[in-house]
Amino acid sequence: MTTQDPAVTRIAVGGTAGTDPYEVLVGRQLLGELPALIGDGAQRVAVLHPEALASTGEALREDLAAQGYEAIAVQLPNAEEAKTAEVAAYCWKALGQTGFTRTDVIVGVGGGATTDVAGFVAATWLRGVRWVAVPTTVLAMVDASVGGKTGINTAEGKNLVGAFHPPAGVLCDLAALESLGVHDYVSGLAEIIKAGFIADPAILELIESDPAAARTPQGPHTAELIERSIRVKAEVVSEDLKESGRREILNYGHTLGHAIEKNERYNWRHGAAVSVGMVFAAELGRIAGRLDDATAERHRTVLESVGLPVTYRGDQWPKLLETMKVDKKSRGNRLRFIVLEGLAKPAVLESPDPAMLLAAHAEIAA
Numbered sequence: 001m002t003t004q005d006p007a008v009t010r011i012a013v014g015g016t017a018g019t020d021p022y023e024v025l026v027g028r029q030l031l032g033e034l035p036a037l038i039g040d041g042a043q044r045v046a047v048l049h050p051e052a053l054a055s056t057g058e059a060l061r062e063d064l065a066a067q068g069y070e071a072i073a074v075q076l077p078n079a080e081e082a083k084t085a086e087v088a089a090y091c092w093k094a095l096g097q098t099g100f101t102r103t104d105v106i107v108g109v110g111g112g113a114t115t116d117v118a119g120f121v122a123a124t125w126l127r128g129v130r131w132v133a134v135p136t137t138v139l140a141m142v143d144a145s146v147g148g149k150t151g152i153n154t155a156e157g158k159n160l161v162g163a164f165h166p167p168a169g170v171l172c173d174l175a176a177l178e179s180l181g182v183h184d185y186v187s188g189l190a191e192i193i194k195a196g197f198i199a200d201p202a203i204l205e206l207i208e209s210d211p212a213a214a215r216t217p218q219g220p221h222t223a224e225l226i227e228r229s230i231r232v233k234a235e236v237v238s239e240d241l242k243e244s245g246r247r248e249i250l251n252y253g254h255t256l257g258h259a260i261e262k263n264e265r266y267n268w269r270h271g272a273a274v275s276v277g278m279v280f281a282a283e284l285g286r287i288a289g290r291l292d293d294a295t296a297e298r299h300r301t302v303l304e305s306v307g308l309p310v311t312y313r314g315d316q317w318p319k320l321l322e323t324m325k326v327d328k329k330s331r332g333n334r335l336r337f338i339v340l341e342g343l344a345k346p347a348v349l350e351s352p353d354p355a356m357l358l359a360a361h362a363e364i365a366a
């Protein structure tokens, strides 16, 4: 693979406001790019991977060892079970025992849960070492591995401990998606649809043109959907890495979505919870008089067309409301939501009236 390979798309991220720029590469067989991203200074490389990708992690470790690095593979639990303080501590121990220094590098290979932990371990080890993301799910490619939000959950909620620590590069090998189960694949479509509603409606049209095909890596628009979504994320985080303003739009659907995930003890996929959260946010916008009926209804239609849920148990509202209070967009006692004022017109809704919240909840209550 050369840097001129036309089959590889390169999307630039960052480079503004004092942050180091990096690239997201989308294509196939991209691992030849890894040594350049690891850089010249590293002696040791730790490959963090989930249990489901044990052979991928070990193959990568062997490959790096053959190139002269002291390489270790650190296996994490699958999915959300990896996003705990205990797993982070297990990784810190592995790094400590390997004598990991500030010039050594972490590689996170896996879905968003793995890249969130890998980035968090990289952010905290010796107060910050270099890391490279190799996302292997749709969701991790289009969202989790881009933008430098890293973190773990606590008993009180989702991603409550973390750091902004962008990777040195992101390698999205589309071949990895072939082994992904359909539910995990479709979960990633929720973040793609989110990018469509908040910034790039062409995404919605591509999915609406053939929703069944959008559910598979073989679909005719797979690469375009992934690239368009990465461009949305790259553009936003390049402007506002630390979420002091505009980046909040990427949280569309997440206020309720994260509360559902916690309520379900993380047995719901992130994208499924965000899907219900987006319908809720659309209804909230509609009820607040900001969004037209048709665009609110379009949320249900497109999300359902790819098999994502649009309702949630109606008897859980008090618990969901309580959890939403620790959402990171909250300020003091004020709940804040991202809503739409039209397609690609996200806005903040501050402290909505409790009656409005209840009315929006009634629209998603099963």
Ligand SMILES: NC(=O)c1ccc[n+]([C@@H]2O[C@H](COP(=O)([O-])OP(=O)(O)OC[C@H]3O[C@@H](n4cnc5c(N)ncnc54)[C@H](O)[C@@H]3O)[C@@H](O)[C@H]2O)c1
Binding pocket: 050, 051, 052, 053, 077, 078, 079, 080, 083, 110, 111, 112, 113, 114, 116, 136, 137, 138, 139, 140, 143, 144, 145, 146, 147, 148, 149, 150, 159, 176, 177, 178, 179, 180, 181, 184, 187, 188, 270, 271
């Ligand atoms: N940091 C961010 O900006 C950001 C953005 C969006 C989501 N997230 C986080 O990402 C996480 C969800 O990520 P996800 O949807 O990738 O789920 P995931 O990481 O939980 O992966 C889903 C499952 O697929 C397995 N897997 C991964 N790649 C595979 C492959 N190629 N083939 C077969 N199995 C594979 C994993 O081991 C896991 O069991 C959530 O924790 C969410 O909070 C973070």
Ligand SMILES: O=C(O)C(=O)C[C@@H](O)[C@H](O)[C@H](O)COP(=O)(O)O
Binding pocket: 143, 147, 149, 158, 159, 191, 243, 247, 248, 250, 251, 252, 254, 328
């Ligand atoms: O990158 C962002 O900013 C996002 O909000 C993207 C979300 O899809 C992602 O799930 C993120 O991890 C949520 O962040 P949080 O700050 O609400 O935990």
Ligand SMILES: [Zn+2]
Binding pocket: 143, 191, 254, 270, 274
């Ligand atoms: Zn998300």
